[in-house]
Amino acid sequence: xxxxxxAPEQIPVPPILGGSVEITILAIAKELSKWHSVSIxxxxxxxxxxxxxxxxxHIYRVPTGSPAKYLTHVKKILIKRRFDVLQIxxxxxxxxxxxxMFPKATVSLYLHSxxxxxxxxxxxxxxxxxxxxxxxxxxxxxxxxxxxxxxxxSMSRKIRVAWLGVDTxxxxxxxxxxxxxxxxxxxxxxLIPRKGIPVLLQAAKLVKSRIAQPVKVMIAxxxxxxxxxRQLQSLSRKFGVHAEFLxxxxxxxxxRVFRKADLFICPSQKHESFGLVNVEAMSSGLPVVxxxxxxxxxxxxxxxxxxxIKQYKNPQAFADAICLLIMNKPLxxxxxxxxxxxxxxxxxxxxxxxxxxxxYESEKxxxxxxxxxxxxxNTFHKLDQFLDTISGGQVHGGEVGHxxxxxxxxxxxxxxxxxxxxxxxxxxxxxxSRSELSCFSTQDFQNLADLRTENDDESDGSDDPAEATxxxxxxxxxxxxxxxxxxxxHNADEE
Numbered sequence: 001x002x003x004x005x006x007a008p009e010q011i012p013v014p015p016i017l018g019g020s021v022e023i024t025i026l027a028i029a030k031e032l033s034k035w036h037s038v039s040i041x042x043x044x045x046x047x048x049x050x051x052x053x054x055x056x057x058h059i060y061r062v063p064t065g066s067p068a069k070y071l072t073h074v075k076k077i078l079i080k081r082r083f084d085v086l087q088i089x090x091x092x093x094x095x096x097x098x099x100x101m102f103p104k105a106t107v108s109l110y111l112h113s114x115x116x117x118x119x120x121x122x123x124x125x126x127x128x129x130x131x132x133x134x135x136x137x138x139x140x141x142x143x144x145x146x147x148x149x150x151x152x153x154s155m156s157r158k159i160r161v162a163w164l165g166v167d168t169x170x171x172x173x174x175x176x177x178x179x180x181x182x183x184x185x186x187x188x189x190x191l192i193p194r195k196g197i198p199v200l201l202q203a204a205k206l207v208k209s210r211i212a213q214p215v216k217v218m219i220a221x222x223x224x225x226x227x228x229x230r231q232l233q234s235l236s237r238k239f240g241v242h243a244e245f246l247x248x249x250x251x252x253x254x255x256r257v258f259r260k261a262d263l264f265i266c267p268s269q270k271h272e273s274f275g276l277v278n279v280e281a282m283s284s285g286l287p288v289v290x291x292x293x294x295x296x297x298x299x300x301x302x303x304x305x306x307x308x309i310k311q312y313k314n315p316q317a318f319a320d321a322i323c324l325l326i327m328n329k330p331l332x333x334x335x336x337x338x339x340x341x342x343x344x345x346x347x348x349x350x351x352x353x354x355x356x357x358x359x360y361e362s363e364k365x366x367x368x369x370x371x372x373x374x375x376x377x378n379t380f381h382k383l384d385q386f387l388d389t390i391s392g393g394q395v396h397g398g399e400v401g402h403x404x405x406x407x408x409x410x411x412x413x414x415x416x417x418x419x420x421x422x423x424x425x426x427x428x429x430x431x432x433s434r435s436e437l438s439c440f441s442t443q444d445f446q447n448l449a450d451l452r453t454e455n456d457d458e459s460d461g462s463d464d465p466a467e468a469t470x471x472x473x474x475x476x477x478x479x480x481x482x483x484x485x486x487x488x489x490h491n492a493d494e495e
Contacts, residue, residue: 001360005028034056083102108360114148128152172285210323266296278300307324
């Protein structure tokens with residue numbers, strides 16, 4: 001197949017410093033190029049030529065500016081070529097125009113978070129229009145899939161999940177020197193309040209009061225001279241914590257920072273769709289102590305590759321977990337080995353690309369069978385209109401088993417305020433008019449109500465509404481509604 005990946009207009013590929021989306025795009029493209037012809041379209045940058053060929057991938061760079069201006073230049077590259085798959089990353093507003101240019105190709109929208117399906121980046125109506133035109137919608141975690149399905153129920157059948165990966169060769173453990181030194185806690189990411197760095201600093205203060213070994217905190221990311229960084233530096237001094245602020249570390253050298261650490265801490269206070277740094281830490285042989293929220297729960301296996309903290313707003317919960325691993329050397333060493341092994345088995349870029357390849361090949365086969373679908377497409381369109389008027393759902397999700405060795409870690413209830421949920425205030429938008437529902441009978445509504453009732457008791461006990469998913473989209477529930485709409489009462493009578 002001929003595949004093109006259209007990057008956002010903000011950061012070039014490869015990124016000069018960092019950018020998880022751009023890192024992901026290039027890594028996936030390199031792996032896909034082993035099976036297919038792969039190109040990337042990215043924004044121009046003074047350091048880069050208009051065209052590069054990197055590890056089997058063609059990269060075309062065009063002028064940037066506003067998203068609309070950038071898209072105009074992207075289309076000039078596209079119009080000269082033929083593609084089987086066009087993957088658009090994080091820009092739903094690009095989908096309609098790209099699909100109109102390539103009506104017979106597979107157009108995939110790869111979302112890395114909900115940021116760009118929200119105001120102020122785009123309106124709900126514009127997002128929905130783009131989602132409807134996409135043949136596939138990719139997400140990087142089941143958590144993001146659930147949130148997207150809850151917000152746009154009719155799009156649920158298009159959504160597929162492909163976890164992100166890591167360069168397991170570059171992010172690899174090294175043998176550390178045996179002489180006494182400070183136990184080093186590492187945070188890597190943006191210096192913004194939602195990342196929870198004050199929680200880490202206070203946890204380090206508590207750890208310091210409980211163990212004899214010196215403890216050091218390394219913080220990689222952001223400008224060390226920014227206002228928020230200075231506030232964090234002041235806080236570390238107040239707590240008496242030895243904290244080293246490294247500033248922004250280019251991604252090409254960040255693996256060296258991971259090798260200097262003993263434990264990776266991810267104290268995010270709000271939803272994380274995936275958290276690439278956690279996978280990089282695991283691949284580097286670092287256990288991870290992380291907030292139990294969002295896609296992080298899909299990466300960290302509690303008691304194997306790290307510890308998940310339910311009370312992630314409470315520094316004491318992080319301190320308990322950190323102290324446990326410092327004081328229980330056999331458990332710590334076991335987690336180091338398992339973190340690395342899980343990264344190798346589940347989170348290589350090769351695995352990500354293989355998953356994408358399987359999805360795109362399957363979609364291509366389905367599109368070749370499209371003429372056989374007949375009038376069923378019209379029914380799905382009516383279904384899409386109907387389902388976009390509905391919101392709600394129940395919480396679901398699996399809980400990783402607890403290791404008896406870690407019972408002492410404080411992990412009781414989730415603490416997620418309504419303010420933690422970016423969906424606030426959007427439930428009433430685009431609620432839909434009565435006329436939009438006129439093509440459905442009262443029985444159709446009863447079918448839907450029955451399906452939702454059947455699933456109302458499926459819950460993991462979480463209090464976090466942000467983790468809600470539209471449960472009625474189970475395979476059975478969704479198929480029963482579709483059957484009812486297509487075949488009416490015929491199937492029901494047969495039963």
